[in-house]
């Protein structure tokens with residue numbers, strides 16, 4: 001896949017961060033690499049999202065690098081968002097995808113984007129409580 005320099009910079013930042021980052025956090029981090037305009041970040045992000053290598057977490061208004069090889073296939077991405085440490089776990093599940101497809105078919109709804117976001121507390125934070 002052909003990636004522009006900006007796309008590579010944005011993707012590598014998100015991958016290293018391992019957590020969701022807002023467009024402004026990305027901009028801040030990449031300022032020294034010559035990315036100074038929010039538009040440059042948004043352009044790179046939208047290309048990366050299109051290719052399935054970055055996902056937008058709607059409820060956080062943030063972006064996260066995909067941890068799977070082939071996102072955007074028949075699976076549905078389920079994002080588990082920890083409210084304590086801001087960690088995001090991406091789970092890919094084919095049975096959920098099948099259930100959603102059946103639901104759409106039953107309602108005659110042409111679903112084009114499948115995104116599920118679950119808020120809660122991650123395993124590490126549950127352990128830290130005790």
Ligand SMILES: [Zn+2]
Pocket residue numbers: 052055066067068071077090
């Ligand atoms: Zn993904």
Ligand SMILES: [Zn+2]
Pocket residue numbers: 082083084085086087121122123124125126
């Ligand atoms: Zn946590």
